[in-house]
Structures are given as structure tokens and as C-alpha cells.
Amino acid sequence: MKSRNNYLSRLLVVVLLFLILQTGCSTVNQPLLLPMKTGLGLSEVSNQSQFPDFRDDYDKELLLLSISSSLEYFKKIKSYPNAFSSTGFTPEKQIETLEFFRDGYIRSKNPRELNEFVSKNFRIFQAIGKRYEGQVHFTGYGTPIYDGSLTPTELFRYPLYGKPADFKKPYFTRREIEERNLLSGNEIAYLKSKLEAYLIHVQGSGQIRLASGKEIYVGYAGNSGHSYTSIGRLLVMDGNIQEEELTLPVLIKYFDRHPDKLDHYLRQNDRYIFFRKVPHAVPHGSIGVPVTSMRSIATDKKVFPPGGLAFAVIGTDRPGGTARSQKKWQVEKSFFVLDQDTGSAIKTPARADVFFGIGDAAMYKAGNLNTYGKLYYLLKK
Known part of the structure; x- marks a missing residue:
């Protein structure tokens, strides 16, 4: 019996050592993202070297339109989820963030200037994603x-x-x-x-x-x-x-x-x-404002701030894909979005849905988006 107990003890030590080594390797390569408050889906990125390249790949005027919609929302609401307000995402701060970003975005003459403007003037919060590793599953809707x-x-x-x-x-x-x-x-x-x-x-x-x-x-x-x-x-x-x-x-x-x-x-x-x-042809999101093609996203509003300014980096990986099937999903896109909607299937910090627009072409493009990426939220310093 003693020999059997010794064997089981040695086996347990080996298993624990294996798990520690596995966890240690994972931690070195991909540090876990700790939420800034229990129940929320964001972790502040304090090291600027870990910021993404804030390159915007889509239409400038549509972004400005979407910003105006979120400003309309923040100026009308009388209350905001306390979990967000207590971490700095108050309606007043959101308005300041959006107006300041809009002015700097318009002034930026090229991608380098835009990246420098955002990196210098905003606190960056990353979605904790799947298993606290920052991986967010993006789909599209229209x-x-x-x-x-x-x-x-x-x-x-x-x-x-x-x-x-x-x-x-x-x-x-x-x-x-x-x-x-x-x-x-x-x-x-x-x-x-x-x-x-x-x-x-x-x-x-x-x-x-x-x-x-x-x-x-x-x-x-x-x-x-x-x-x-x-x-x-x-x-x-x-x-x-x-x-x-x-x-x-x-x-x-x-x-x-x-x-x-x-x-x-x-x-x-x-x-x-x-x-x-x-009465309107343009659909309205869950916060009561029109959604904008490629500039509005739907998320779980229990974990992400409604109406907030965010930055999406998508198109790097596809769920369940083999090396051969991944090839067509390797063109990375990055763009600023406003968090203006929700969805029945869009739950947890690991999901986001991008609005593509109205009609057959938009629906086709939306239906083909099924990929992983990262999502960041911005707040003016």
C-alpha cells in the first residue's frame, strides 16, 4: 500500500509540474488580461509598446457620422451603468473622448499622425476576450x-x-x-x-x-x-x-x-x-441611434460600455480552420467603431458583431465575416 501511495504521489507531482510548465509557457507568450473590475470585459493596456497600430481602413465620413450618433446618445441619457461610471467611463468623459478624438482624427494628415495622436492622448482598454487572452470572435450583420x-x-x-x-x-x-x-x-x-x-x-x-x-x-x-x-x-x-x-x-x-x-x-x-x-429605413441600435456601415458594432452591454469609441483589428484567424482554409482570412483590417447595438448571440467579452449595411451586398459581406481579432476601447487621458 505504501509503495502504491508513493507511486500516486510521484504521479501527482509530475502532473502538477506539467501543468505549471504549460501555464508558465502560456503566460510568457500571452499574459492573461485582468479585468479592471469584476464583471467587466476590459483590461487597461498600460505599456504603450503593446498598443496596436491605430490605422483606419474605412470611410472617414461614416466614422464622423457614427461619432455624432453616439454623442447624441450620451447627451440624452440620464443614467449610465454604474459599473462603467465607477471606472471612468462616465457620460461626461465619453463626450469629452468623442469630441477630442473627432477633432484629432480630422486634423491627422496621414496614418502615422493618427497613430501618434491616439497613442499619446488616450487610455487604451483591451477586451479580455476568450479565456482572458484577448481573442474576440467577430461576425457581421446587416x-x-x-x-x-x-x-x-x-x-x-x-x-x-x-x-x-x-x-x-x-x-x-x-x-x-x-x-x-x-x-x-x-x-x-x-x-x-x-x-x-x-x-x-x-x-x-x-x-x-x-x-x-x-x-x-x-x-x-x-x-x-x-x-x-x-x-x-x-x-x-x-x-x-x-x-x-x-x-x-x-x-x-x-x-x-x-x-x-x-x-x-x-x-x-x-x-x-x-x-x-x-418609420426609418436605417436601422437603430439598442442605444436608440442609427447604426452606420462598418462603423457600428453590437456587443454585450453588460461587459462593454454602451456608445463607446472602440478600435477593431480583425481578419487574422478563422474558427476551426485548417492551414489551407485560413489563407483567405489573413488580410488584416483595422478600423474605429462605435459600440451602439446588441444581439441575441452576442454575449460575453469574446464576441462582437460588425454592422455592414443594408441590402444584398451588405448581407453577403456580413455573412462571410467569421473570424478572430482584438477589440480596444478608448478613453481620453
Whole structure:
């Protein structure tokens, strides 16, 4: 028995030594990012040598427009999450940050000047990301435009619903709603494809083109209160799509080829989205301001400051990809964004969703973004 105990003790020491060495190597190569406050998703980068190169790859005017939208938000709000205010991200400081950044951004004549301006004048906070290693999974979203009708026809049979009068959370699941026809009388519009209707659920907004040529706009009005399950993730788990190939165009193609499987997967997502007609073509984010193409992101507002100025570096790695499949994702892009929206699947400090715009081209580009990168937030010194 003593010999057995000695053997087990030696084995335990070997295992612990292995784990220490593994952790030590990981720490040297990639220090863990400690959040500045429990529950928040940001860690201050104190060493300027660890700052990214603040190079902006997208449209200048759109960034200025998005900054104006966040300023509008901060000037209207009466309260701000205390967790952020207590760490310096007060509405007043956010306004100061945005106005000062806007002026310096306009004055900067070239990328070098912009990088120097940001590095010198702002505190930089990195998203702690996955496992506190700074890795953030970026995806894209947009506003689709589909043909539709205000009344059911032989062609347009799949409705979008408004919030019912008896609504309270948690409401019924997607399966219960559909099988028991629980939302009858709350129809807003009808589409020709159940998948199109579902994609508006996922995107949170849509434009519907009527036969008369008129368009109506629908926006997010609420959800059933159940957890969100990604049908793309289910397809990967079942071996129907390879993880590195999972994009919106691939998902659409799969269900075009296997329409009989659509209900099976849709009804595994219990969360149901309700809509309302809105007067504006440009969708509004969760903070109540218009979102801007390539300049607005959706994040989890429990861990990131609503309306804040951020900097994204994306396009360096793809989930589950092999060396061969990674090649097309190696073109790195970096750009300033405003944190103006949320999403059902966008939870934790390891997720961010980039708004690509309205229409088919925007939806195609958004659907193809599925990559890892880093996310930083700025606050004026």
C-alpha cells in the first residue's frame, strides 16, 4: 500500500509540474488580461509598446457620422451603468473622448499622425476576450431587403409578428408558437420563405418591398425570453457543415438543398423575435441611434460600455480552420467603431458583431465575416 501511495504521489507531482510548465509557457507568450473590475470585459493596456497600430481602413465620413450618433446618445441619457461610471467611463468623459478624438482624427494628415495622436492622448482598454487572452470572435450583420406582402397570398405565406397583447417573459418557445399558432392576429407582413423570415429574426431588422413599389421597415420589438441557439452551430455539430466553412451563404445554400430539414433546426432555437413597423429605413441600435456601415458594432452591454469609441483589428484567424482554409482570412483590417447595438448571440467579452449595411451586398459581406481579432476601447487621458 505504501509503495502504491508513493507511486500516486510521484504521479501527482509530475502532473502538477506539467501543468505549471504549460501555464508558465502560456503566460510568457500571452499574459492573461485582468479585468479592471469584476464583471467587466476590459483590461487597461498600460505599456504603450503593446498598443496596436491605430490605422483606419474605412470611410472617414461614416466614422464622423457614427461619432455624432453616439454623442447624441450620451447627451440624452440620464443614467449610465454604474459599473462603467465607477471606472471612468462616465457620460461626461465619453463626450469629452468623442469630441477630442473627432477633432484629432480630422486634423491627422496621414496614418502615422493618427497613430501618434491616439497613442499619446488616450487610455487604451483591451477586451479580455476568450479565456482572458484577448481573442474576440467577430461576425457581421446587416439589414436584408426581401419582397413581401401586407396580406397572405399563395406566394407570401410566412409572417413576421408584432408583440402579442398577452406578452410576458418568458413567453412560449418557437416550437409552441408555431405548432399552436399562438400569434394569429399579430401579423405585420408576410414573406415568401420561412428562412427569409428567420434571417430577419437573426438580424433584428429588415426592409420589405411590396408589389406596389412601397417599402416598409421593421425593427426589433422584443424577444420571448428564451435562450438563443445558433442553427449554424447545430449544423456544424451534426456534421452537415464544416466549422471553417460556416458562413451565411453556406447556411442558405444548405437549406436550399435540404428544405425538409429547416423546421427541425429552427425549432431547436427557443428564442422568438417580435417586430414593429418603424418609420426609418436605417436601422437603430439598442442605444436608440442609427447604426452606420462598418462603423457600428453590437456587443454585450453588460461587459462593454454602451456608445463607446472602440478600435477593431480583425481578419487574422478563422474558427476551426485548417492551414489551407485560413489563407483567405489573413488580410488584416483595422478600423474605429462605435459600440451602439446588441444581439441575441452576442454575449460575453469574446464576441462582437460588425454592422455592414443594408441590402444584398451588405448581407453577403456580413455573412462571410467569421473570424478572430482584438477589440480596444478608448478613453481620453
